[in-house]
Amino acid sequence: MKxxxxxxxxxxxxxxxxLAQDLPDLGGREVxxxxxxAYPPLQxxxxxxxxxxxxxxxxxxxxxxxxxxxxxxxxxxxAMIPAVSEGQFDIGMTGITIKEERKExxxxxxxxxxxxxxxxxxxxxxxxxxxxxxxxxPELLVSAQPGTSPFYAAVYDILxxxxxxxxxxxxxxxxxGLEALxxxxxxxxxxxxxxxxxxxxxxxxxxxxxxxxxxxxxxxxIFPKGSDLVAPINAAIASMKADGTLDALNQxxxxxxxxxx
Numbered sequence: 001m002k003x004x005x006x007x008x009x010x011x012x013x014x015x016x017x018x019l020a021q022d023l024p025d026l027g028g029r030e031v032x033x034x035x036x037x038a039y040p041p042l043q044x045x046x047x048x049x050x051x052x053x054x055x056x057x058x059x060x061x062x063x064x065x066x067x068x069x070x071x072x073x074x075x076x077x078x079a080m081i082p083a084v085s086e087g088q089f090d091i092g093m094t095g096i097t098i099k100e101e102r103k104e105x106x107x108x109x110x111x112x113x114x115x116x117x118x119x120x121x122x123x124x125x126x127x128x129x130x131x132x133x134x135x136x137x138p139e140l141l142v143s144a145q146p147g148t149s150p151f152y153a154a155v156y157d158i159l160x161x162x163x164x165x166x167x168x169x170x171x172x173x174x175x176x177g178l179e180a181l182x183x184x185x186x187x188x189x190x191x192x193x194x195x196x197x198x199x200x201x202x203x204x205x206x207x208x209x210x211x212x213x214x215x216x217x218x219x220x221x222i223f224p225k226g227s228d229l230v231a232p233i234n235a236a237i238a239s240m241k242a243d244g245t246l247d248a249l250n251q252x253x254x255x256x257x258x259x260x261x
Contacts, residue, residue, distance in 0.1 A: 023239060024232045025067045031229065033059060034073045034080060034089040038175055040198040041253040042095045054253040055093045058112065061245060062236040077145075077173070081105055084222050090229060092222040095192065107227055108220040110234045112246065115192035116213035117154055122181065123205045130211035131158045134188055141186040143177030144168050154214045155190055182206060192217065197254060 035043050035055065043053035051072065063070045075083055077094060084092040085105040095115070098108045119131065128134040134142070135158055144155040159165050169186050171177040178199060180186045191199070193213070200207045223230055240246050 023065050023235050026232060027067060029068045031063075031068045031070050031090045032073060033070055033091045033093060034075050034083060035092070036077055036080065036094040037074055038077075038173065039095050039195055040202075041257055042195070043093065054113075054249050055095075057249055057252070058240070058246070059091075059093065061240060062233060065236045065239060066232050081222065084224060087224045090223065090227070091233075095195070095219050096222055097217040098220045102222075105225070106222040107225055107230050108222055109230060110237055111218035111220050112237050112240075113219045113250075115217055115219060117190055117215040117217070118193050118196040118209045118213055119211045120178070120181065120189050120191055120196050120199065120207055121187065121210055122184070123203065123208050125187070125208070125210070127187075128210075131214065135159055138167070140188065141167050141169050142188040142190070143180055143186045144170050144190075145172070145174050145177060158214075190214065 035051075037043050037045055037051050039053075041053050043051065043055045046052050059070055062068075073089060080092050080094060081096075081102060082105070083089055092106070095113075096102075096108075098111060102108070119134075121128075128137060128140065134140055142155055142158065155168060156163050156165070159167060169177075169180065171180065174189075174191065174195070177186065177189045178191075181189045196209055200209055221233060223233075237246075
């Protein structure tokens with residue numbers, strides 16, 4: 001991480017505007033946040049095993065501004081939305097796309113980030129350069145992660161829209177699909193730009209991004225339906241946008257931080 005990024009973040013946090021001063025004080029309330037730790041650079045385990053990332057920094061800043069005490073739990077992506085919906089946790093964070101169908105089960109915060117879906121291939125890939133040329137070669141395979149629809153619906157749309165197309169190889173986690181790509185077991189995987197850029201940067205040329213973005217999506221934190229935390233979290237997000245804190249976090253994690261170092 002560059003010193004400039006740290007300085008920028010420090011200056012940002014030290015100069016909060018009037019908006020931040022109007023935030024509610026939740027009196028040290030204990031809040032349990034569940035995450036996956038598998039979505040760099042939003043949240044992941046660094047080489048020392050410490051849980052770090054954009055969302056951890058953002059949540060720590062939210063905790064300061066609202067006077068809450070945050071503890072973390074871990075679960076898989078498939079289990080996260082049902083667990084939060086059932087009230088097992090107060091907040092869920094793992095780069096969760098804001099979708100109307102998901103709002104039937106959980107409440108969302110306002111968006112804290114916008115991301116684009118990108119195509120990741122091996123660094124030496126020359127057989128195709130975009131979605132159309134991938135689809136035109138019947139020998140090529142793409143990985144998909146169950147439970148991430150509609151984001152990963154684009155995987156199916158690249159081909160014929162059939163989720164059972166034999167060219168779609170399903171993996172339980174995104175990490176497993178990425179390892180299959182590296183090993184040559186599949187030829188393409190999709191990820192939003194936040195994670196894609198992190199993996200590519202850490203690959204030393206082993207991975208690259210091709211083609212145009214396939215979709216755009218907004219990320220938000222999730223809560224049990226009717227949670228009284230939604231309004232204060234939204235106020236904190238708004239204040240962090242207004243004073244440049246979110247921009248500083250983007251600089252730190254997407255531009256300056258080097259995956260694997």
